Amino acid sequence: MDASDTSDMQRRVTMADIAKRAGVHATTVSLALRNHPRLPEKTRARIQNLAREMGYAPDPWIRALVDYRSKIKPRAFRPGIAYVTNWATRWGWKEVTAHPDFHQGACDRAAELGFNIEHFWLREPGLTHGRLSQMLYTRGIQGVIIASHGREMGDALQLDWANFSAVKIDYFPHKPAVHNVTNNQCDIVRLAMQRVMAAGYRRIGMVMHRGWDHSVDHLWTAGYLCEQQALPEDVHVPAHLFPESHPIERWLTESRGDVTADREALREWIERYRPEVILSKASFVLPVLKQLGLRVPEDIAFVDLFWQSDGGATAGVRQNHKTVGALAVELLAGQMQHNKRGIPEIPTTTYVEGTWFPGKSLPVRKSEGLVATIPMRRRSD
Template sequence: MNERRTTLADVAKAAGVHVTTVSLALRNHPRLPPETRERLQDLARKMGYTPDPLLRALVAYRGRTMERRAPSTLAYVTNWDSAVGWKKVTAHPNFYEGAKAKAEELGYKLEHFWMREPGLTHGRLSGILAARGINGVIIASHQREADDSIHFEWQRFSAVKIDYFPHKPELHNVTNDQCSIIRLAMQRVIAAGYRRIGFVMHRGWNYSVDHLWSAGFLCEQANLPVRDRIPMLLFPDAEPIEDWMNESKTDVIVPADRFQEWYERYQPEVIIAKASFVLPRLQEMKVRIPRDVAFVDVFLDSFDGKFAGVRQNYETVGALAVEILAGQLHHNKFGVPTIPTTTFVEGTWFDGASCPIPARR
């Protein structure tokens, strides 16, 4: 015979408080003093109370289906050179669209705030959000050379960061998994029989993701015989960081002389890169794809079968940021987390004519 499940009412009776007080304590609601929350949470654990998953599912279902008169607002905070500059950069518009769609699905309104509005300081924006009752914040589209730390009254907010910048404070983070994306591309072409695999990447893009592109490439390249290992082409050369960081903001093309020298010296069977980086140079050199060299795009945005590559699933990054933030708000978790977590979003491989499988011999 199954034992009777401990309920909120049982805990409330044992503590001598109303059941609503217990519910608030278990949701870590700031309305209750910390010592009251801790006392009731400890009592619930000792009594063996656990939430009913079926009841939680019902509450979640009702929350999705019942119309809300005034949806809560989530702040989508950007720190770019202009209010809309981030919309012209790879990935960032997709982050926003994914976040906006998921926010609407969960019953929230997503509102954009630009940190560089004239006269706006970190403290002032923090106060504006708090005054409007906005306690859910997504830190997104933050330029690398902008402030490395954001100074909000974090105890007022639940927050999630998209991508790697700013570094401080250390918030829960959602980003694309560039290491697994390049590894996936490498694994597919190696399995198809390619051995001399070339990788071309802008140094700024590699730097901006904490060198995960190069780390993933080198990890998989180690599985090839030494004679087949081609040095990756990182461009531009390691000159002052400001020069190539600024250059990486635009959709640049690999330098012609360096690329041709690298290509002719190492004779790759397949090149992995961003299409706009290298295809114009290959066309200038009259190198035919895939007849002369196969090609894989790790920033794939066309799915008509012409190019093989990896879709980075940017919208999923934005959607997951909202899901994680909504979970924090539901459990009233505010402030900078003691142990921040990073959620990596993997890519999806697509076959394409640019990289025949199996490799032509």
Template sequence: MNRPRVTLAAIATQAGVHVTTVSLALRNSPRLPAATRERIRKLADELGYAPDPMLQALVAYRGNTAARRSPPTLAYVTNWNTRMGWREVTAHPDFYAGAETRARELGYHLEHFWMREPGLTHGRLSRILHTRGINGVIIASHVREIDVALQFDWTRFAAVKIDYFPHEPQLPLVTNDQLQIIRLAMQKVLAAGYRRIGFVIDEGWDITVDHLWRAGYLWEQQALAPADRLAPYLIPNREPLADWLRRTKPDAVIGKAEFVTATFKELGLRIPKDLAFVDIFLDDLSGKTAGVVQNHNEVGRLAVELLAGQLQQNKYGVPAIATTTYVEGTWRDGHSLPPRPGAASTPALGE
């Protein structure tokens, strides 16, 4: 038999407080002392309280409709070399576009803040945001050369990071699943019958994703005979790419088109007749090139969704346990990766 639902009024009676105090405590509102919140939340657990999901949905809906009349602002904080330089870099404009669209859909206004404005310190920006009533922050587009902990008063903010930099503080993070992306690319190339598979990538970019590209590439090579396992070619490199291609003689290359196209032309390599190619930053959807589409827009959208959820639940500050949300890439077949004639395909490990 179903037990009657425990109400806020019942908890208030047991706790000896007003029902409004119980509501604030269960929403983890900073308006109450931490000890009071903890005492009431513990009592609610003991009584078997569970929130009504339908009521929560109604509250969220009413909050969103009110927000559309006077949209609250979310801060999108960047630290690129120039104020808008991130707009000229792969992925970052799409992060922002996705975040801006989802913020608007949820009734928020997204505003960009650049951390290198003249005279702007971490503490000053933190105070500006607080004074303006902005309590939701997305940290995005930070150059990897400045991996310095952000000195905000985090007790005042709910926050989410896009990508890994800066590493501190360890906030909830949303990023493309680069490990899945490179492993997917390797598995597709292996399944097409290729064995000597090269990987060409900018070393700085690999650092930016915490070396997940190299990790996935080297792992999938365990399906190959040792003689066919190639070390990744990292840019910059003492050995010119053309010399590396001549020396290692790969039958397929994974990378980004802009890193390899000029050298392929220099050597007279015809794709795919002489060499198969897979782009892990695929934006040419004509079918000419095989590769993985990275869903940058979805990363931005999810960052806003996570942040909106934190604000609704009054989750402020740096969490005790960091979490990461990964967005998988999408494979697209293309003429640059035909089945290799006469080669029996062998699935990669894990398939």
């Protein structure tokens, strides 16, 4: 083998090579490799198969240069991304945990990538799924983020998905089955359990609004039960979900941020199972513990699964909501760049981990103690 043969073997296959073999212009090859809908599907498939046979691979350095130039050169316009919500009111999702941060994270990352986030509310009077689909297509909006859908608002979003790239934030609606980004509630509660056990606690209880567990496909209880297996059975404390499972209407539509646990039900659960520490949401249980005469951490320790900065008073796990929104935009931008439209054959879920913060509400145990004892009260209290 002479030097010229070796040179030919090492030379990269280019789009011009593919175009020559396929009998088309290099621009056609470029469109086909980007899966551009301007070309017939049969033509795209033929050229893509030929590129694979010839061993073609894009040059990442050239792609990086193109991306760099696109950032320093002002765009004539900023392409839009639809941020679709379905709440009882247009801005109701801004009043609950996580959803405002999802939106902020998406807006921040979209601006960095040169996109513009546009909000669309599905319950706008007269707005059907078909009309929204046509509206987005007419306006040239090719990317859709499905976000902030209430649990009670139905289970399917029926757009003409062949025209759009899509990513979903969180779990609702369940259909269509597109790529999804969400907090990792299962590992968040597992992380909390591990830190609590490392601090010397054994009787660990979780108190959760039933609707919150339902809205994440029961991953809160899944993580809790999974990690509980590391403890002896005689110290297992069953997770307590409020309200009771029936009637469903009582909890399915309950989305208020100021909801609290039922006082008498929480009292009975504590008296029966005597947890040393409670995992929950601060606003959901701390006011009720105070009503019951229980001090944190003197009588019972506490870990916030929805942690927000409070100067070190409370231990807990922060859910990184803004990162969820930012990653949704990044995944969507990648699909749009490669002209990937429609419902994916194999949808994926990207989980965002939580961040642990120690706090005074979970002191390290040096000896046995901290068993909740509720003062006797009259039923009229």
